[in-house]
Amino acid sequence: MNETHFKSLSVAYLRSLKVRNLSERTIDHVDWMLAKFLAYLEGCGVTHVEQIASQTIREYQMALFESLNSRGQPNSIAYQNRMLSAAKNFTRFLKDNDYIVSDPGGNVAYAKEPKKLPRGVLTPAEARRIIHAPDVKTVIGYRDRTILEVLYSSAIRKDELNKLTLADVDYRDGFLRIIEGKGKKDRIVPIGRIACRYLENYIKSVRGELIVDPYNAHLFLTMQGKTFSKNVVWKLVKKYAKKAKLKKNVHPHTFRHSCATAMLKNKADIRTIQKLLGHASLDSTQVYTHLSITDLKDIHRRCHPREREKM
Structure with missing residues (x-):
């Protein structure tokens, strides 16, 4: 992977979040999630943003679905969607700022999350x-x-x-x-x-x-x-x-x-x-x-x- 290329783009993306006045905590979390996505791209041999296709994003979504967390359990749907969101928001940023012609993540749908009731509500x-x-x-x-x-x-x-x-x-x-x-x-x-x-x-x-x-x-x-x-x-x-x-x-x-x-x-x-x-x-x-x-x-x-x- 061209580390300088992707690093400069990720820095530009995170700077855009600061301009939008997102909290430091949120930006730090996005930075962490984005690093996971970029590491995935590196493992796939993707060296330039123009190589990121819709299929790449779908395969990343599948990898999130199939991987296990630190407890050896499948990742929750909410976690999968948050990680996917970081990737999709990054590719949209690339498209909006003319780094790429079309957004490869635009048509990739999120997994449906089951609605869970809050647990342990006190009487x-x-x-x-x-x-x-x-x-x-x-x-x-x-x-x-x-x-x-x-x-x-x-x-x-x-x-x-x-x-x-x-x-x-x-x-x-x-x-x-x-x-x-x-x-x-x-x-x-x-x-x-x-x-x-x-x-x-x-x-x-x-x-x-x-x-x-x-x-x-x-x-x-x-x-x-x-x-x-x-x-x-x-x-x-x-x-x-x-x-x-x-x-x-x-x-x-x-x-x-x-x-x-x-x-x-x-x-x-x-x-x-x-x-x-x-x-x-x-x-x-x-x-x-x-x-x-x-x-x-x-x-x-x-x-x-x-x-x-x-x-």
Whole structure:
């Protein structure tokens, strides 16, 4: 492979993503996926972009389907499609910028992904057990209780919680400001009165015990007064799920799923749930409609003619 040729093109492609204001995390992930595709081309003896044909992309898709992951299992459909997407987006970039005459990936279809329901959704009672698990008589326990209250009340993502600053919290009117959430999108999310009460007490009476750097405006701090690293909240949730003796696989996103599911079962509009979760597409939110099986069974019992008959 002409490494200089493909390297310069990949650099140009990644630069175009920066111009589009994609996040560094997204660009790094695209870079990783693109490297896999270019390595595949090298293995096929492709030395120039003009040699990339539609059949090349289809064969790459087949290779993704047939290969195994690090656990010796077939790659998921979602993984296959993400990797294929990186290749297709790259070839479209090449076509749009006149490096090639036609886009070889344009007519290659993605595999159909099965719609999966979120797993391990908590019942209100289970969520309450986890939220009540921290010892609020301690500084760290009160901080952790506040975090759990916020996660369940607002349905924000773990990374969004990590980035919260004091300026993003309005516990008087009950709002959080999410700056550059997923997709670098800002949004305002409501938080309930209980979460607001804990936030107010934490900010006024507890957070000061954790401050080391007075210029660190992040809302939640470690015992050393530092900003949370990536996995702190994940470990925290796991810790209290274990303490609450729950057998479900609970992680920060579980609170997001549980909040959305509970609100939907209590007749919240799907569009409202979409705004709360910050989903760009309603398709991402629609999966929660399948979780309201309790309501569906109730309607079935009341309305199906066979259910009205005596045994």
